[in-house]
Amino acid sequence: MAPQIDAVILAGGMARRMGGNDKGLVDLNGQAMICHTIDKLTTQVNQILINANRNQAQYEQWGYTVFSDQDSGYLGPLAGMVTALKKTQADYLLVVPCDCPMLPTDLAARLLTALEQQQADLAVASDGEYEQPVVLLLKPHLVTSMQAFLDAGERKIDLWYNQHKVAVESFADQPNAFVNINTPEQKHQLAKQIAK
Numbered sequence: 001m002a003p004q005i006d007a008v009i010l011a012g013g014m015a016r017r018m019g020g021n022d023k024g025l026v027d028l029n030g031q032a033m034i035c036h037t038i039d040k041l042t043t044q045v046n047q048i049l050i051n052a053n054r055n056q057a058q059y060e061q062w063g064y065t066v067f068s069d070q071d072s073g074y075l076g077p078l079a080g081m082v083t084a085l086k087k088t089q090a091d092y093l094l095v096v097p098c099d100c101p102m103l104p105t106d107l108a109a110r111l112l113t114a115l116e117q118q119q120a121d122l123a124v125a126s127d128g129e130y131e132q133p134v135v136l137l138l139k140p141h142l143v144t145s146m147q148a149f150l151d152a153g154e155r156k157i158d159l160w161y162n163q164h165k166v167a168v169e170s171f172a173d174q175p176n177a178f179v180n181i182n183t184p185e186q187k188h189q190l191a192k193q194i195a196k
């Protein structure tokens with residue numbers, strides 16, 4: 001039987017570079033940015049979860065489970081991941097950010113293959129050059145080490161990765177897959193590109 005995969009979309013940041021406007025909800029070519037991400041994921045996973053620390057009612061309009069970080073205070077993406085790991089009952093959790101609207105449609109499948117083939121604990125996506133630290137596939141048992149890491153006051157994802165066997169899957173074949181929208185300027189550029 002194929003393993004069950006849930007996805008969590010991280011939309012829990014402060015979005016300072018977007019002027020504080022909730023990035024998942026900003027308009028990108030007629031729909032909220034998170035909708036582009038949702039569109040990429042629907043055929044890939046069993047269930048989508050949305051992790052947001054404000055505007056929950058707006059995020060709920062798409063019918064998915066919405067939850068905030070268990071620890072308020074904007075502790076960073078690991079705070080969203082650890083909360084999601086406690087919620088999922090799937091075999092794997094796919095983590096993606098709300099600000100990457102062009103994600104690969106074969107993301108989950110390829111990360112799973114890499115993780116299984118390399119007998120890793122987690123698989124991280126790369127654009128062929130750089131790892132994408134918040135685009136990854138996790139085994140649920142990692143919740144214990146992630147919680148311990150956060151409890152120790154640590155926040156940096158890379159340091160947590162270093163404690164585990166990590167498979168890296170390159171998506172160099174899809175050059176725009178991880179276009180990351182942090183500023184209004186980046187959003188306008190992508191909007192023009194998509195509209196072409």
Ligand SMILES: Nc1nc2c(ncn2[C@@H]2O[C@H](COP(=O)(O)OP(=O)(O)OP(=O)(O)O)[C@@H](O)[C@H]2O)c(=O)[nH]1
Pocket residue numbers: 010011012013014015016017018023051052069073074075076077078079080081096097098099134182
């Ligand atoms: N749950 C959760 N997610 C976060 C937190 N901080 C960042 N993220 C998410 O992690 C991903 C990458 O975040 P960044 O772009 O580095 O941070 P940001 O707060 O969204 O934006 P800036 O304030 O402009 O850096 C995005 O999907 C964010 O929503 C947090 O404290 N909690």
